[in-house]
Amino acid sequence: MDIATRVYNHRWKLDPIVRSLIDTDFYKLLMCQSVFTNHPHTQVTFSLINRATHIPLARLIDEGELREQLDHIRALSLSRGESTFLRGNMFYGKRQMFRPDFMEWFEGFRLPPYHLERVGDQYELTFEGTWSEVMLWEIPALAVLMELRSRAVLGRMKRFELQVLYARAMTRLWEKITRLQQIDTLRIADFGTRRRHSFLWQDWCVQAMMEGLGTRFTGTSNCLIAMRREVEAIGTNAHELPMVYAALAEDDDALASAPYQVLADWQAEHSGNLRIILPDTYGTAGFLDRAPDWLSDWTGIRIDSGDPAEGAETAIRWWQDRGQDPREKLIIFSDGLDLNRIEDLHARFAGRVKVSFGWGTLLTNDFRGLAPDDGLTPFSLVCKAAAANGRPTVKLSDNPNKAMGPAEEIVRYKRVFGVGDQAAQPVVV
Template sequence: MADIASRVYDHKWKIDPIVRSLIDTDFYKLLMCQSVFRNRPGTQVTFSLINRSRKIRMADLVDEGELREQLDYLRTLSLSRGESTWLRGNMFYGKRQMFRPDFMEWFEGFRLPPYHLERRDGQYELTFEGDWPDVMMWEIPALAVLMELRSRAVLKDMGRFELQVLYARAMTRLWEKVERLRASGATPRIADFGTRRRHSFLWQDWCVQAMMEGLGSSFTGTSNCLIAMRRDIEAIGTNAHELPMVYAALADSDEELRQAPYRVLADWQEEHEGNLRIILPDTYGTAGFLERAPDWLASWTGIRIDSGDPVEGAETAIAWWKSRGEDPREKLVIFSDGLDVETILSLQARFAGRVKVSFGWGTLLTNDFRGLVAGDGLAPFSLVCKAVSANGRATVKLSDNPMKAMGPAAEIERYKRVFRVGAQVARPVMV
């Protein structure tokens, strides 16, 4: 096991690059990339870094030269033979050859495309433009680089013993969370979803190993492909808001716009079955999405709840399944928004026996250093990298939480009209 404090104290980035592999990314990103490669390969998409926590002035914290070095290093990475063998031959979600030969041939020759970086008003403007399959692969590593450079900036003046104590306290905090989960009696099923806002790669890897030992079979895997491969555990993930956002932007009429989220899932259904058939309904409002959903979607395995009130979201899903003649007890609800132990245990207790429950635990698993340094300089914050346009048209996300909405104001209003989204309740966005 790595001595993280010593590595942080001694590190030179060329020895410890922040992202060390093209598969140091989330599994859902590879699944979505294959879907895009098959269905919409020539779509021109722009991704952009968005800091929702504007009080964190990233350009004042993170040195531009270091950031460019890390981004340039990322562009030298290619798939190794071992990584290719793992992707081609491993069993994912009970299926061998999850990745098609034509996609793997493309990925084996893939390099990340150019980026554009500017400083403005204390923030970095970081964008990626090009063919959708190419530029979408920047999202997770770009976020991981920014998050870890921020961590390194805060820790750079700490001494060796101060770092040892800091990491000992952080390790103790995580282990206390593990003990509380074990003491609950019915240990929830949890996966690591923490790659995009992790404290560092080494810390995420440590957290995964701690969860493996502490929770045993209740720890179901990690979204991080590199860690899944190295630790011989399940790679976890399905699909994300990116797909409906881009499909919607490409729509030529209001009716096509209304149907875009279902077109995404129709394409997905052609490739995947079982536990990969998970609906993410909140891009343009969960209630309206389910109300208008075609009957074939009710047979899917489950729903992921990623914004809004999680209790309300799960109750809405249960009622919808019942209205479509499905038994909710045979369905899966995955909670994945802003989770920590208290929320996990509360949701587990409320829905146990009514529906199958699982949790995708993100930032507060892999980046909970709150209060451990002076000024709370390592507190988590909300940094995202989103598709902001497709073929020159702006993308829009409404979400079940208006604090997560994005897009031009006029387009947001149009989407609210088309998808019949009424008044929404704003909830704080920590991560």
């Protein structure tokens, strides 16, 4: 290494984890534009929730370091090249996906303040403000906490232990890729930004998938990596839309129609492969039963909770009931995927529907069993809309272990959406 580089590197007080506003999931930007247009004045609260309470984040991660990382993110703004990419790139076959008014706003955007408090061995981290601004905290906040936890564990390891750690993780991923090479008609994307081991590791994983799977690797949800590695940016919409729309509903009737209003707004803006239904926010079965007919014309359905095979069967039956040919429809599996589940689901559904996979945490953070005391195993950390205009949000999903919201509101939502008993699934990541 030359001396100048070394001196330059040592000048930094901080090794920033998130270095770009577009080091985030592409669908956040799509949803942000939608919110910017349709709900410019909605105030929301996003909260971080560590479902893995046995992992004492506040003991592992120094509060000062966490603040430095979050402050660094608040100092970020869109670079000229990033702006040019968002304005000029073709996303999902469409030029100018991001409108000039949105881009102008985004170019001047900084992330709003955060509220951080240590409570016992956990951190309470919340973000309050205008929806379109607060929502962009979700992914960087999660990525920072995940990577600071990684660094805490890595900091105790010796030099060659570290080399071998990454050697093992590389070997493990490559063995998965080698197995996936056997599936000719596979279509799979990286959805692993939020709970990645680290930025550099996600970047490595994406490149390994590119080399190993070629065109079967359809892209990454990470907008920055998509730009740098010249692959597709992937993603459509998420639970925060129906959750906030539902919290804003004035009565039970408005609540019952809120999830469909989300998709009506989406349809006004997007077509083709961006028209993907995420049906599980308040129970997939009831959502599909009561869905307006125009929704059956949409391109596909994303299965993100509950038993994935059951969810896919429900979707197929629904399309058939509505006179659609499931073979023309797309199912995207995106919940808790790993090699075996991908293989099983592909074997069961390929040909019956178009199948695609959004592979998340066990693509970009499968360090299970690789560090002392399993200290690098991934865990379930989320950052969710908790309130909108002062009212609490609710999520039911197809897995009671993923439900969120005040108990009395959950009862009300279950009644309005006709959700009965649900089968509980363990939440791994």
